Amino acid sequence: MSPAQAVALARVRASDAGLGETLSQVRELARRSVVRTMRQPASVVPAIVFPLALMAVNVGGLDQATNIPGFPSDSYLDFFIAVAFVQGALFACMNAGTDLARDVQTGFVSRLALTPMRGAALLLGQLAGVMALAAFSATLFLTVGLTFGIAIESGVAGALVILGLALLIALAFGGLGAMLGLRTGSGEMVQGFFPLFFVLLFLSSMALPRPLIEQDWFRTIATYNPVSYLLEAIRSLIITGWDGEALALGFGIAGGIAVLTVTGASSALRRRLTRT
Amino acid sequence: MTATENTGIVVEGLEKQFKNGPKAVDGIDLEVAPGEIYGFLGPNGAGKSTTVHVLTTLLPPTGGRATVAGYDVVRQGRQVRASIGAALQEAALDPLLTAREHMRLQTALQGLPKAIRRRRGDELIARLRLSDAADRKVGGYSGGMKRRLDLALALVHEPKILFLDEPTTGLDPQSRSDLWNEVARLAREHGVTVFLTTQYLEEADVLAGRISIINHGRIVAEGAPSALKAEIGRPSLEVVPCNPDRRGAFSAVLERFGTAVKTNTPGAVAVRLERGADALTDVVRTLDAENLRMDHFQLHAPTLDDVFLAKTGESMSEAEETAGPAHAVVPGRDPQPAGAPA
Numbered sequence: 001m002s003p004a005q006a007v008a009l010a011r012v013r014a015s016d017a018g019l020g021e022t023l024s025q026v027r028e029l030a031r032r033s034v035v036r037t038m039r040q041p042a043s044v045v046p047a048i049v050f051p052l053a054l055m056a057v058n059v060g061g062l063d064q065a066t067n068i069p070g071f072p073s074d075s076y077l078d079f080f081i082a083v084a085f086v087q088g089a090l091f092a093c094m095n096a097g098t099d100l101a102r103d104v105q106t107g108f109v110s111r112l113a114l115t116p117m118r119g120a121a122l123l124l125g126q127l128a129g130v131m132a133l134a135a136f137s138a139t140l141f142l143t144v145g146l147t148f149g150i151a152i153e154s155g156v157a158g159a160l161v162i163l164g165l166a167l168l169i170a171l172a173f174g175g176l177g178a179m180l181g182l183r184t185g186s187g188e189m190v191q192g193f194f195p196l197f198f199v200l201l202f203l204s205s206m207a208l209p210r211p212l213i214e215q216d217w218f219r220t221i222a223t224y225n226p227v228s229y230l231l232e233a234i235r236s237l238i239i240t241g242w243d244g245e246a247l248a249l250g251f252g253i254a255g256g257i258a259v260l261t262v263t264g265a266s267s268a269l270r271r272r273l274t275r276t
Numbered sequence: 277m278t279a280t281e282n283t284g285i286v287v288e289g290l291e292k293q294f295k296n297g298p299k300a301v302d303g304i305d306l307e308v309a310p311g312e313i314y315g316f317l318g319p320n321g322a323g324k325s326t327t328v329h330v331l332t333t334l335l336p337p338t339g340g341r342a343t344v345a346g347y348d349v350v351r352q353g354r355q356v357r358a359s360i361g362a363a364l365q366e367a368a369l370d371p372l373l374t375a376r377e378h379m380r381l382q383t384a385l386q387g388l389p390k391a392i393r394r395r396r397g398d399e400l401i402a403r404l405r406l407s408d409a410a411d412r413k414v415g416g417y418s419g420g421m422k423r424r425l426d427l428a429l430a431l432v433h434e435p436k437i438l439f440l441d442e443p444t445t446g447l448d449p450q451s452r453s454d455l456w457n458e459v460a461r462l463a464r465e466h467g468v469t470v471f472l473t474t475q476y477l478e479e480a481d482v483l484a485g486r487i488s489i490i491n492h493g494r495i496v497a498e499g500a501p502s503a504l505k506a507e508i509g510r511p512s513l514e515v516v517p518c519n520p521d522r523r524g525a526f527s528a529v530l531e532r533f534g535t536a537v538k539t540n541t542p543g544a545v546a547v548r549l550e551r552g553a554d555a556l557t558d559v560v561r562t563l564d565a566e567n568l569r570m571d572h573f574q575l576h577a578p579t580l581d582d583v584f585l586a587k588t589g590e591s592m593s594e595a596e597e598t599a600g601p602a603h604a605v606v607p608g609r610d611p612q613p614a615g616a617p618a
Contacts, residue, residue, distance in 0.1 A: 021387060028384040032373065039372045039413070107368035110334055111429070114357055115385035 033129020
C-alpha cells in the first residue's frame with residue numbers, strides 16, 4: 001500500500017475526520033470560491049459598481065429629501081450608504097447560488113462527493129468565499145463613503161460593527177443563494193430570483209425613513225420587510241450613534257435569516273451529496 | 277483473503293429502480309478480479325452509468341449487494357470511496373481553475389499530508405502530459421486534455437480500483453489512443469483494477485481482458501472479447517451489387533451459403549457464412565455463374581457488435597434508439613430512488 005493510499009484509508013478508519021482536517025477542507029474550498037469569483041469580472045464588477053452607482057444617483061437626485069421635517073440626517077449620503085451594504089449582499093447571494101448550481105450541473109459536486117470531504121466543508125467554503133468578497137466590497141463602500149464625507153457617529157468601533165453586520169447580512173443572503181442553487185441545481189433559476197430580491201430592497205425604508213413614507217401601503221410593507229431593519233441598524237451606527245434597539249433588530253434579523261438559510265442550504269446539500 | 281486485501285469488485289443481483297421509472301439496473305451479477313481491466317459495454321441508456329454510480333456509492337441500490345475492494349457499497353461507503361478513483365461521464369472540472377489548482381484542491385480533500393500534495397500533483401500532471409498547460413485555466417483545454425486531467429484527479433490518492441465512465445466519448449482518435457495507453461499502463465504497471473464503461477466496441481476490444489454486455493439493465497453476455505466473438509464463430513460476407521435492382525437475386529444466392537444478417541452499408545446484402553471463410557470461393561463462382569456483377573464485397577471477422585446483435589437481436593445503434601433517454605445522471609439530479617435496501 002502506498003503512503004498516499006495508507007493516509008486515505010487511515011483517515012476514513014478514524015471515527016472522526018477531525019476539526020483540523022475539516023478546517024483545511026473549508027480553507028481550500030473557500031480559496032477556490034474566491035479564485036473563481038475574482039476570475040469572473042462579471043460577478044465582481046456589478047457587486048461593486050451597481051451599489052456605488054445606485055448610491056451616486058440617489059444621493060445626487062434625492063439630496064433635497066434631507067429638508068423634509070423629521071429626516072434624521074442633513075446628508076443623504078449618510079442615510080443612503082447603508083443600501084450599498086445590503087445590495088452588495090444581494091449580489092453575494094447570486095454569486096453563491098449560481099456557483100453552487102453550476103457545480104451541481106457540471107458534476108463537480110459528484111467529484112467532491114467521492115472524496116472524504118465533509119458536506120459542511122463545501123457549504124462553509126463557498127460561504128467563506130462569499131464573505132471574503134463581501135468584506136472587500138463593504139470595506140470599499142465604507143472607504144468611498146468616508147472619502148465623500150460621511151461621519152460615523154459611533155466612531156471607529158461603529159465602523160467595525162458596520163463591517164461585521166455587513167458580513168452577517170452577506171452570510172444570510174449567501175445562505176439563501178446557496179440554498180436556491182443546491183435545491184434547483186440551475187444557475188438560471190437562481191438568477192430568476194434576483195428581481196424578487198430587488199423588489200424587497202425597493203419596498204423597504206431604502207429611500208426614506210419609514211415614518212416619512214406617506215403611502216400607507218408602502219409604509220406597512222416596509223415595516224414588515226426585514227430588509228428595512230437591516231438598513232436601519234447600519235444607519236443607526238452612522239447617524240445616531242449606539243442605538244441598542246436598532247442594532248438588536250438588525251443583528252437579530254440578519255442572524256435569524258442566516259440560521260434559516262444556512263440550515264436550508266445544509267439540508268439541500270445533504271440531498272445533493274447522496275452517498276452511502 | 278481479508279477485506280482490505282481484496283482489490284476486486286463483486287456484484288450479486290444488483291438492482292436500481294428510480295421512483296416512477298424503469299429498473300435502470302435489473303439484477304446484474306459480475307466479478308472483477310484484482311488488476312483486471314473489465315469492460316462494461318452497452319448502448320446509451322443500458323444502465324452502465326447507473327451501475328457505476330451505485331458501485332462508487334453515489335447512488336444507493338434498491339436490491340442486491342455489491343462489494344468494492346472488499347467493502348460493502350451500502351454499509352461501508354467511506355471505505356469504498358477511499359479505495360476507488362472515478363472519472364465520471366462528463367469531466368467534472370471547474371473551467372475557471374487551472375490544472376494545478378484542481379490538483380491542490382483534490383489532494384487536500386483526499387487528505388494527503390501537506391508535505392506531499394504539491395509533489396503528487398506535479399507528478400500526475402507530468403505523467404498525464406499536462407505540464408505545459410498546468411497553469412492555464414481548464415476552460416481553454418481540449419476535450420482530450422480535460423479527460424486526462426479528470427483521470428489524473430481520480431488517481432491522486434493512488435486508488436486500488438478505478439472507475440472510468442465512458443472516458444473517451446467525444447475524443448478524437450489520437451486522444452482516445454493516448455488515454456487507452458495510460459489506462460493500460462495503470463493496470464499493467466500499478467496493478468490497478470479498472471472498471472470501464474463504454475459504448476465503443478473497439479475500446480472494449482482493445483483494452484478489456486473481460487467484458488460484459490448490458491442492455492436494458494441486464495447483462496446479456498460476459499467473457500473475454502475473443503471468446504465472445506468466437507462464440508459467434510463465423511465471419512459475415514457483405515456484397516454490394518453493381519445494379520441495386522438485383523439485390524433480390526444476390527440475396528437468393530448468398531442465402532445458399534449462410535443466414536442473412538443486417539448490414540449498415542447502403543445497398544448491400546450480407547450473410548453469416550455457415551462454412552466460414554472457406555465458402556468465399558464458392559460464393560464468388562456462383563455469383564459469376566449467375567451473371568451477378570458486384571461493385572465490391574467485404575469479409576467481416578466477427579465483432580463485438582455481432583456479439584451484441586446475436587445476444588439481443590438488435591445492433592448497438594438500434595438498442596440506443598429503443599432505450600430512450602439515459603437513466604444515469606449526476607447524483608442530485610436523479611429522480612429519487614424508490615428506496616434503499618435494508
